[in-house]
Every structure is written in structure tokens, then in C-alpha cells.
Amino acid sequence: DTGVSQNPRHKITKRGQNVTFRCDPISEHNRLYWYRQTLGQGPEFLTYFQNEAQLEKSRLLSDRFSAERPKGSFSTLEIQRTEQGDSAMYLCASSLLGQPNEQYFGPGTRLTVT
Amino acid sequence: GENVEQHPSTLSVQEGDSAVIKCTYSDSASNYFPWYKQELGKGPQLIIDIRSNVGEKKDQRIAVTLNKTAKHFSLHITETQPEDSAVYFCAASETSYDKVIFGPGTSLSVIP
Numbered sequence: 001d002t003g004v005s006q007n008p009r010h011k012i013t014k015r016g017q018n019v020t021f022r023c024d025p026i027s028e029h030n031r032l033y034w035y036r037q038t039l040g041q042g043p044e045f046l047t048y049f050q051n052e053a054q055l056e057k058s059r060l061l062s063d064r065f066s067a068e069r070p071k072g073s074f075s076t077l078e079i080q081r082t083e084q085g086d087s088a089m090y091l092c093a094s095s096l097l098g099q100p101n102e103q104y105f106g107p108g109t110r111l112t113v114t
Numbered sequence: 115g116e117n118v119e120q121h122p123s124t125l126s127v128q129e130g131d132s133a134v135i136k137c138t139y140s141d142s143a144s145n146y147f148p149w150y151k152q153e154l155g156k157g158p159q160l161i162i163d164i165r166s167n168v169g170e171k172k173d174q175r176i177a178v179t180l181n182k183t184a185k186h187f188s189l190h191i192t193e194t195q196p197e198d199s200a201v202y203f204c205a206a207s208e209t210s211y212d213k214v215i216f217g218p219g220t221s222l223s224v225i226p
Contacts, residue, residue: 004157031211042118042203042216043158056213091157095211102148102210105157 002026004106006092012112013082020078021109025094032075033103034067035091036060043091049075050097082113116141118206120217128225133191135220137204140185144206147180147187148214152201161202162189163210194224 005024013019025032030051035043046065047057051072061067064082069075079086089110093103117140127133139147145166150158164171164178164187171178175194180187191198204217 033213040219042120042205042219043214045213045215048213058213093157097211102160102163103214105150105159107155107157 004092004094004104006090006106006109008109009107010110010112012114015082015084015113017082018078018080019082019111020076021090021111022074022076023092023094023106024074025092026096026104029094029096029104030072031095031097031103032069033093033095034075034077035093037089037091037108038087046077079111082111084113087111087113116144116206116215118204118215118217120204120220122220123218124221124223126223126225127194129194129196131194133194133198133222133224135189135202135204135222137187137189137217138185139187139206139215141206141208142185143208144215146207146210146212147178148205148207148210149176149178149189150203150205150216152203152219158203165210191222194222196224196226198222199224 033048034046037043049069064080067077089108091108093105095103120137148163151161152158175192177190201219205214207214
């Protein structure tokens with residue numbers, strides 16, 4: 001498999017619970033991005049990593065959100081104390097610095113908070 | 115920060131006709147403009163991109179144009195086919211490895 005993979009594909013949780021999503025980028029891609037997409041909208045940037053370093057975080061990433069990429073390979077995105085407004089598709093993308101270096105997206109994890 | 119607008123929000127064309135989607139951006143620092151196609155239940159897929167040193171780029175039935183002075187860029191799909199039906203997003207970023215700012219999307223329907 002040469003694409004970006006994300007797990008789980010779907011997650012239903014109750015308000016107040018914690019959830020964690022995983023993203024496995026394309027092998028050797030050193031940049032990894034997280035985006036959030038709500039119904040009928042374009043993806044919104046959340047954060048990105050170069051290797052294991054988190055280089056930028058959006059204002060959308062409240063203190064209930066935390067992302068890690070401990071060994072510069074896969075990444076996790078955790079949401080604590082989920083709220084109904086967190087319901088969305090969480091997309092991961094990866095890219096390789098150099099040419100070509102466009103971002104390749106995974107299929108996303110759809111989160112529903114009840 | 116960057117803001118990308120996109121029109122129309124929905125577009126319906128007959129198979130074989132052309133489709134045009136137009137976008138504007140606000141940040142003059144943006145230099146990379148990718149276009150993504152998203153099918154139901156899938157993540158966005160890059161279909162074509164253009165950099166600020168190029169005014170036009172073509173790949174088979176798809177072409178993009180960029181007017182940096184006016185901060186406008188457009189996607190043209192010729193000889194549309196039913197499989198072109200999807201949501202299309204324009205986007206902008208400073209470089210191809212920075213965060214990408216997406217437009218709100220255009221839902222394209224190609225009627226057989």
C-alpha cells in the first residue's frame with residue numbers, strides 16, 4: 001500500500017469522552033498535516049509536522065486537541081472531552097520536501113459526537 | 115491570513131460540455147495553487163496545480179489559469195464525463211509544502 005492510511009474510518013462517541021485517531025503517511029514522507037472538514041465545507045488546516053517536530057498549529061486547535069508524531073512516522077490526533085461541535089471528518093495528508101512535494105490525502109476519519 | 119473564495123457552489127453540465135470553476139485569493143504571498151477532486155467518502159485528490167511563475171497549465175482535459183495581478187485562478191474541464199462528477203476544491207498556499215487554504219468547494223454534476 002503506497003497511500004496515506006487513517007484509522008479508524010468512523011468513530012461514534014458520547015460527549016465528554018476522549019478519542020484518538022491515527023495517521024500513517026506515505027513511507028519516507030517527512031511532512032504530515034492534519035485538517036478538519038465539516039459537511040459542505042473545504043478542509044481547514046489544524047497542524048503540521050516536519051519529521052517529529054510540530055511546526056505550526058491553527059487557532060482551531062484548542063487546548064482539548066493534541067497531536068503527536070513521536071518517531072517522525074505515524075501521527076496521532078487526540079481530542080479530549082469531546083463536544084458536539086467536534087463532529088467532522090478529520091483528514092491527514094503527507095508530503096515529501098523536494099520535488100514533487102504536493103500533499104497526498106488519506107480517506108479521513110469521520111467523528112460523530114452524540 | 116489567506117482567504118479563498120470559489121464560484122459557483124454547484125454546477126450542472128451535460129456530458130461533453132465544458133465546466134469552469136473560478137476562485138479568488140487574498141494573500142499576495144501565495145505562490146502555489148492546487149486543485150483537488152473529492153468523491154463521496156474519500157479524501158481530496160490532487161488533480162492539477164499551478165505555481166505563480168506560470169500563467170496556464172494543461173493536463174489532458176483539465177487546464178488551470180492564474181492571474182496573479184487580479185488574484186484570480188480558474189479550472190477548466192473540457193469534454194466532461196459522468197466520472198468527473200465530484201466536489202472540486204481550489205486552494206492556495208505559499209509553497210507546495212506549507213499548509214493549504216481551501217475554498218468552500220464546487221459540486222459538479224455531469225448529466226449523461
